[in-house]
Amino acid sequence: MTTILRAPESSGTTRPAATTRSAAGRRGTRALPYVLLLPAAVVLALVQGYPLVRLVLISLRSYGLRALFTGEAPWAGVANYRGILSDSEFVPVLARTVVFCVALVAGTLLIGMLVALMLGELGRRMRTAVTLCLIAAWAMPSVASTLIWQWLFQPLYGVVNWGLDSVRVFGDFSQHDWLARSGSAFFVVWTLVVWQSVPFVALTLHAGLSQIPRTYYEAAALEGAGYWQSFRIITIPFLRPILLLVTILSVIWDFTVFNQIWILTQGGPGSGTTTLGIWAIVKAFSSQSYGQGAAIAVVSVLLLLGLTAYYIRRLLRSGDEL
Amino acid sequence: MRKQRSIAVGAAVAAVALALTGCSGNNDGGSAGGGDGKSLTVWLMQDTLTEASQKAVVDQFQAQTGATVKVEIQQWDNINTKLTTALATDNPPDVVEIGNTDVPLFAANGALADLTSDKKDLEGSNTWLKGLEGPATVDGKLYAAPFYAGTRSVIYNMDMWSKAGVTAAPKSYTELLTDLDKVKATNSAADFSAFYLPGTYWYNALSFLYDAGGALAQQSGSNWKGQLETSQSQQGLQDFKDFENKYSTSASRTAPMDTPNPTDLFATGKTATVMGNGNAVKTIEQSNPKLVGHVGSFPFPSKADPGKNMPNFLGGSDIAIATKSKNPKLALQFVKFIGSDDIQVKQVAEASGHVPVSDQLIEQVVKTLPDDLKSFYEGAKLSISTPATPGWATIESDASVTDFFSQIAAGTKTPQQAGADFDKHLNDALNAS
Numbered sequence: 198m199t200t201i202l203r204a205p206e207s208s209g210t211t212r213p214a215a216t217t218r219s220a221a222g223r224r225g226t227r228a229l230p231y232v233l234l235l236p237a238a239v240v241l242a243l244v245q246g247y248p249l250v251r252l253v254l255i256s257l258r259s260y261g262l263r264a265l266f267t268g269e270a271p272w273a274g275v276a277n278y279r280g281i282l283s284d285s286e287f288v289p290v291l292a293r294t295v296v297f298c299v300a301l302v303a304g305t306l307l308i309g310m311l312v313a314l315m316l317g318e319l320g321r322r323m324r325t326a327v328t329l330c331l332i333a334a335w336a337m338p339s340v341a342s343t344l345i346w347q348w349l350f351q352p353l354y355g356v357v358n359w360g361l362d363s364v365r366v367f368g369d370f371s372q373h374d375w376l377a378r379s380g381s382a383f384f385v386v387w388t389l390v391v392w393q394s395v396p397f398v399a400l401t402l403h404a405g406l407s408q409i410p411r412t413y414y415e416a417a418a419l420e421g422a423g424y425w426q427s428f429r430i431i432t433i434p435f436l437r438p439i440l441l442l443v444t445i446l447s448v449i450w451d452f453t454v455f456n457q458i459w460i461l462t463q464g465g466p467g468s469g470t471t472t473l474g475i476w477a478i479v480k481a482f483s484s485q486s487y488g489q490g491a492a493i494a495v496v497s498v499l500l501l502l503g504l505t506a507y508y509i510r511r512l513l514r515s516g517d518e519l
Numbered sequence: 520m521r522k523q524r525s526i527a528v529g530a531a532v533a534a535v536a537l538a539l540t541g542c543s544g545n546n547d548g549g550s551a552g553g554g555d556g557k558s559l560t561v562w563l564m565q566d567t568l569t570e571a572s573q574k575a576v577v578d579q580f581q582a583q584t585g586a587t588v589k590v591e592i593q594q595w596d597n598i599n600t601k602l603t604t605a606l607a608t609d610n611p612p613d614v615v616e617i618g619n620t621d622v623p624l625f626a627a628n629g630a631l632a633d634l635t636s637d638k639k640d641l642e643g644s645n646t647w648l649k650g651l652e653g654p655a656t657v658d659g660k661l662y663a664a665p666f667y668a669g670t671r672s673v674i675y676n677m678d679m680w681s682k683a684g685v686t687a688a689p690k691s692y693t694e695l696l697t698d699l700d701k702v703k704a705t706n707s708a709a710d711f712s713a714f715y716l717p718g719t720y721w722y723n724a725l726s727f728l729y730d731a732g733g734a735l736a737q738q739s740g741s742n743w744k745g746q747l748e749t750s751q752s753q754q755g756l757q758d759f760k761d762f763e764n765k766y767s768t769s770a771s772r773t774a775p776m777d778t779p780n781p782t783d784l785f786a787t788g789k790t791a792t793v794m795g796n797g798n799a800v801k802t803i804e805q806s807n808p809k810l811v812g813h814v815g816s817f818p819f820p821s822k823a824d825p826g827k828n829m830p831n832f833l834g835g836s837d838i839a840i841a842t843k844s845k846n847p848k849l850a851l852q853f854v855k856f857i858g859s860d861d862i863q864v865k866q867v868a869e870a871s872g873h874v875p876v877s878d879q880l881i882e883q884v885v886k887t888l889p890d891d892l893k894s895f896y897e898g899a900k901l902s903i904s905t906p907a908t909p910g911w912a913t914i915e916s917d918a919s920v921t922d923f924f925s926q927i928a929a930g931t932k933t934p935q936q937a938g939a940d941f942d943k944h945l946n947d948a949l950n951a952s
């Protein structure tokens with residue numbers, strides 16, 4: 198017994214030397230992953246950690262334009278937070294952010310799931326073609342795609358208005374300004390963000406769907422289950438951890454949508470599309486009140502943590518089960 | 520084996536660390552400065568100098584001083600944010616052009632170098648236009664020098680107007696309306712405007728406002744109070760709405776000022792008339808050389824005071840030196856150079872179509888002006904200034920002033936409602952510092 202146990206460790210060396218060397222080797226093996234992670238961790242700490250700490254510090258000071266140029270910023274304690282939470286704009290901005298986030302997540306997940314199901318049913322060539330299109334949409338930088346959306350929806354010379362006008366079903370659309378009212382402006386941003394978010398969701402869910410053993414579906418078909426029944430009973434439970442992950446990521450990304458709204462509407466018309474992120478920038482750079490802008494940013498982070506805490510805990514727990 | 524492995528690991532870690540710091544590092548934008556002479560970074564705004572005159576200015580300065588000048592052109596969109604972040608760094612642009620309505624913000628907050636002691640060395644400084652010098656002066660100290668003044672007049676396509684039967688520029692408001700009606704009747708295409716005026720074009724909207732006797736805000740003591748709910752202001756706002764809605768496409772009511780660009784629409788024949796400054800005339804002639812000699816201009820006639828012109832918003836820019844500049848002496852030389860009579864007359868006025876910065880120079884230039892630029896000089900005589908307080912920059916940065924006028928033009932808010940809302944915002948922002 199002992200001979201067999203020791204044999205792999207002592208490959209042609211004397212026994213005492215082999216034991217000490219392999220103990221050292223085991224310590225070295227334990228330290229190796231951390232050593233390899235160190236450069237990435239240092240960069241992350243500098244690029245993400247330092248700004249986060251600075252943000253919290255700025256939110257606790259009375260930081261205006263003069264402070265930016267002279268470096269002196271008096272301590273303000275929680276005055277910025279009190280100012281933000283008692284601001285008349287806070288509740289409308291928060292409501293807009295939450296409702297828009299829910300609309301985006303629902304749209305992305307629904308369309309993503311449908312596309313994932315479709316990918317499963319397609320033949321190999323079509324599947325490759327669709328996958329390539331999805332990746333192209335996903336890889337496009339958000340600023341570039343927003344500028345193109347701006348051109349598409351431009352009142353006099355945009356393609357969308359021209360198309361809707363030629364169909365003649367919706368009336369005269371030739372001069373319709375999509376960005377003039379907050380509802381239609383939010384719709385334009387919704388289409389853009391969903392278009393760019395669906396590829397990730399679709400491909401991830403497709404990967405998850407392909408892991409489900411076919412035998413379950415065959416068994417369900419034998420039992421006489423319809424398409425939606427087998428979807429509900431087999432697909433959803435198997436996909437649950439991936440769905441949770443994708444939902445959390447979508448909530449985080451859609452809560453903090455900025456580029457698209459800023460470039461298209463700058464928060465207008467009349468702060469009608471101002472979400473928390475836009476409000477932070479406007480407070481900081483238009484009103485030159487950086488302390489308050491920072492406070493809004495910290496409040497958004499805390500809100501997001503609260504929203505996702507429950508789901509993150511569930512995901513971690515269900516990961517253990519698997 | 521163990522030794523080889525740890526060497527390999529060490530090499531991999533070092534390689535990854537170097538690669539990552541290389542990726543995350545940001546190239547600092549300062550120039551190397553090798554060779555003789557120093558280097559100066561200058562920020563100019565879009566549409567300030569034509570390409571030819573910019574080259575002439577740079578070449579002349581480089582020949583005079585032996586230094587190299589790096590000009591970076593900036594867009595007006597979100598310029599305050601860009602200036603704030605750039606001037607706060609340790610390596611800011613040495614010389615910056617700042618719009619005259621935004622200068623108070625930077626002057627009052629220590630971003631710009633104090634030029635009070637150098638004022639006497641700047642040419643023409645005792646006859647500078649008040650609308651350019653005033654915003655740059657805080658507590659008696661001068662923080663920027665005037666660069667050029669901008670006034671806006673009506674620019675019209677003489678061919679299109681004569682086809683409609685109008686051969687002379689209108690001298691009164693009622694004459695303008697009849698002329699525009701005739702032009703409107705010649706072309707009924709959906710995307711044609713007799714007078715393309717975006718609802719966001721607040722410079723012209725301010726003219727209507729002040730012409731009717733209204734105002735943006737008034738200062739009593741140190742407190743600013745919004746004046747948009749007075750009956751005169753309301754009348755001016757209603758006049759603007761009626762005029763804009765009648766002669767411009769409905770899509771223009773909420774269109775941003777620059778998208779689509781009115782000079783492009785003029786050059787391609789989609790409109791017969793636009794508002795613009797002298798530089799706009801140059802741009803139109805550059806875009807469509809066939810229009811050279813066929814573009815005329817006249818000052819916008821007053822509605823309340825027949826025979827006179829509407830008050831004109833005095834725009835323009837000042838030129839300033841960053842406090843943290845690495846080359847303050849060279850930067851000051853550049854500022855003196857821009858303000859010199861030679862550059863003001865040849866490059867700023869004649870080549871680029873702007874109004875020079877002092878009464879003295881205006882008198883000089885007016886004598887030899889080509890016809891299509893004369894009206895812009897008329898406009899400088901009766902001018903409107905925005906409230907000279909740092910808080911005004913907030914109003915321009917958060918787009919509330921363009922939103923205000925475009926919502927009135929589009930009808931999403933009545934002039935009464937919009938005036939009440941904007942007054943509230945003005946009271947908050949103008950009194951904030």
